[in-house]
Amino acid sequence: MQALTNRVKQVNRSPMNFLERLYLPAIFQGMAITLRHFFKKKVTINFPEQQKPFSPVFRGLHVLNRDAEGRENCTACGLCAVACPAEAITMEAAERQPGEESLYREEKYAARYEINMLRCIFCGLCEEACPKDAIYLSETFSPADYERKQFIYTKQDLLIPHPVNEPEEYKKALGNRAKPGNKS
Amino acid sequence: MNHFLLAINLALIIEKLVLIIVVVFASLGIAMYATYGERKVAAFMQDRRGPNRAGPFGILQPVADGLKLFFKEEIIPNFSNKLLFVMGPCLAMLTAIMTSAVIPWGDHIEIFGRSVNLQIADVNIGMLYIFGVLSLGVYGIMIGAWASNNKFSLLGGLRAASQIISYELAMGISFIALLMVTGSLSLKEMVLQQQTGAWWNVVYQPLGFLIFLICAFAECNRTPFDLPEAENELIGGYHTEYSSMKLGFYLFAEYINMFISSAVMATLFFGGYDFPFVDESALSPNFAAILGIVALMAKVFGFIFLFMWVRWTIPRFRYDQLMYLGWRILIPLALFNMLATGAAILYFHK
Numbered sequence: 001m002q003a004l005t006n007r008v009k010q011v012n013r014s015p016m017n018f019l020e021r022l023y024l025p026a027i028f029q030g031m032a033i034t035l036r037h038f039f040k041k042k043v044t045i046n047f048p049e050q051q052k053p054f055s056p057v058f059r060g061l062h063v064l065n066r067d068a069e070g071r072e073n074c075t076a077c078g079l080c081a082v083a084c085p086a087e088a089i090t091m092e093a094a095e096r097q098p099g100e101e102s103l104y105r106e107e108k109y110a111a112r113y114e115i116n117m118l119r120c121i122f123c124g125l126c127e128e129a130c131p132k133d134a135i136y137l138s139e140t141f142s143p144a145d146y147e148r149k150q151f152i153y154t155k156q157d158l159l160i161p162h163p164v165n166e167p168e169e170y171k172k173a174l175g176n177r178a179k180p181g182n183k184s
Numbered sequence: 185m186n187h188f189l190l191a192i193n194l195a196l197i198i199e200k201l202v203l204i205i206v207v208v209f210a211s212l213g214i215a216m217y218a219t220y221g222e223r224k225v226a227a228f229m230q231d232r233r234g235p236n237r238a239g240p241f242g243i244l245q246p247v248a249d250g251l252k253l254f255f256k257e258e259i260i261p262n263f264s265n266k267l268l269f270v271m272g273p274c275l276a277m278l279t280a281i282m283t284s285a286v287i288p289w290g291d292h293i294e295i296f297g298r299s300v301n302l303q304i305a306d307v308n309i310g311m312l313y314i315f316g317v318l319s320l321g322v323y324g325i326m327i328g329a330w331a332s333n334n335k336f337s338l339l340g341g342l343r344a345a346s347q348i349i350s351y352e353l354a355m356g357i358s359f360i361a362l363l364m365v366t367g368s369l370s371l372k373e374m375v376l377q378q379q380t381g382a383w384w385n386v387v388y389q390p391l392g393f394l395i396f397l398i399c400a401f402a403e404c405n406r407t408p409f410d411l412p413e414a415e416n417e418l419i420g421g422y423h424t425e426y427s428s429m430k431l432g433f434y435l436f437a438e439y440i441n442m443f444i445s446s447a448v449m450a451t452l453f454f455g456g457y458d459f460p461f462v463d464e465s466a467l468s469p470n471f472a473a474i475l476g477i478v479a480l481m482a483k484v485f486g487f488i489f490l491f492m493w494v495r496w497t498i499p500r501f502r503y504d505q506l507m508y509l510g511w512r513i514l515i516p517l518a519l520f521n522m523l524a525t526g527a528a529i530l531y532f533h534k
Binding site for chain 2: 027030031034037040042043046
């Protein structure tokens with residue numbers, strides 16, 4: 001019968017000769033291969049001493065951003081909560097009092113902002129929905145814990161460190177991301 | 185007169201007791217670290233690192249495993265036979281350790297003015313004793329399988345038992361050929377002959393050694409013959425229902441069996457405690473004994489590495505392939521080996 005393509009491979013179906021039927025030579029060949037692998041370089045890395053680098057667009061834990069002077073960007077508009085497909089974000093808004101100009105950028109801010117990490121699917125839709133560049137997903141991932149309560153991250157856990165008061169931690173938390181303040 | 189007799193007996197009893205304690209604890213320790221070695225060797229052959237977190241290089245891993253097994257909950261199935269359920273692993277462990285009594289671990293050492301033989305019992309039917317205890321080892325598995333009240337365990341136990349008794353035959357027949365060459369069943373006698381003779385027995389009986397090796401793999405339920413405990417074929421085989429230390433005993437008994445089989449093979453075919461190219465009679469007895477122990481341990485570890493090496497290389501046999509190999513290939517081959525050895529002995533020693 002004519003072959004349909006020109007990539008046909010002829011399979012060797014001849015009966016096994018004596019040496020092949022012994023199986024022992026083939027077993028010794030296999031054992032030689034295994035022994036070679038015994039001495040090869042291992043592919044495991046010693047986590048957590050060595051870590052593989054993440055790509056810059058990796059979607060990890062959320063971070064609430066601040067602007068260059070240290071004022072919180074988030075205005076508690078609720079767009080991220082609406083965009084979240086898993087309903088993981090909840091917030092309560094509050095009005096900025098006259099003495100708090102240096103803390104918050106606009107007149108409305110989030111008094112209570114909580115993300116339930118057990119519900120979050122790390123899709124990044126909240127980051128895409130935010131109009132103030134206030135929330136983004138960073139490179140760390142959620143550590144393990146014993147109780148469900150510990151997984152509800154409050155605003156204090158999520159806020160990025162202050163750029164003026166704690167500049168090294170701010171720089172470290174910013175990571176590879178582009179500079180803040182290019183969206184408004 | 186009475187006082188004199190009492191003195192001799194006490195010293196002998198103490199000497200044997202110390203020897204037994206040392207041998208039992210040494211085999212337990214070696215079996216424990218064989219589990220660690222297995223995981224490390226398996227990992228290295230699979231391009232990964234193996235356990236390296238518990239202690240430096242993971243040395244304390246077997247201790248952690250043992251503690252884990254102690255802390256687990258003891259589950260005894262409701263409808264099983266409780267006495268037999270507990271007795272199964274004990275029997276397996278008992279027969280595994282009992283074989284270590286006749287293996288010569290070294291030559292004699294001289295302490296406190298006495299010459300202590302490094303063999304617990306130098307019976308003149310040493311090898312027959314080992315075969316007898318090996319046959320008893322089937323009971324541990326069968327009792328465990330039956331007492332679990334579980335169809336899969338029973339199937340696994342049946343397969344294990346039939347596998348063991350099939351391969352015992354080929355083992356015995358290949359040993360008979362060796363017996364014709366050596367002329368003695370005593371293991372100490374065999375080592376002495378290999379020490380003072382020209383070559384180790386493996387040169388006189390290469391085919392016999394190959395058959396013995398394959399049968400030792402089957403006796404220890406080791407890949408490629410590990411169908412009775414294959415997890416993806418029979419769930420757990422005969423140790424499905426076992427938890428905590430009873431399971432630990434079964435797994436441990438397998439490693440002790442491996443260690444003892446390696447020691448027996450090293451003694452029968454590779455000269456036992458004979459250090460090659462060294463004339464032991466020229467050295468002081470204690471130093472020669474230590475050298476002998478080191479040589480034997482090196483050979484035993486080599487065999488244990490071989491067991492692990494083969495395990496991580498080849499896939500396991502199907503049950504009918506296993507039976508075909510045991511009855512229709514190995515037994516005729518062993519018989520042929522025996523006849524050829526007899527003919528060669530007649531030809532050369534006429």
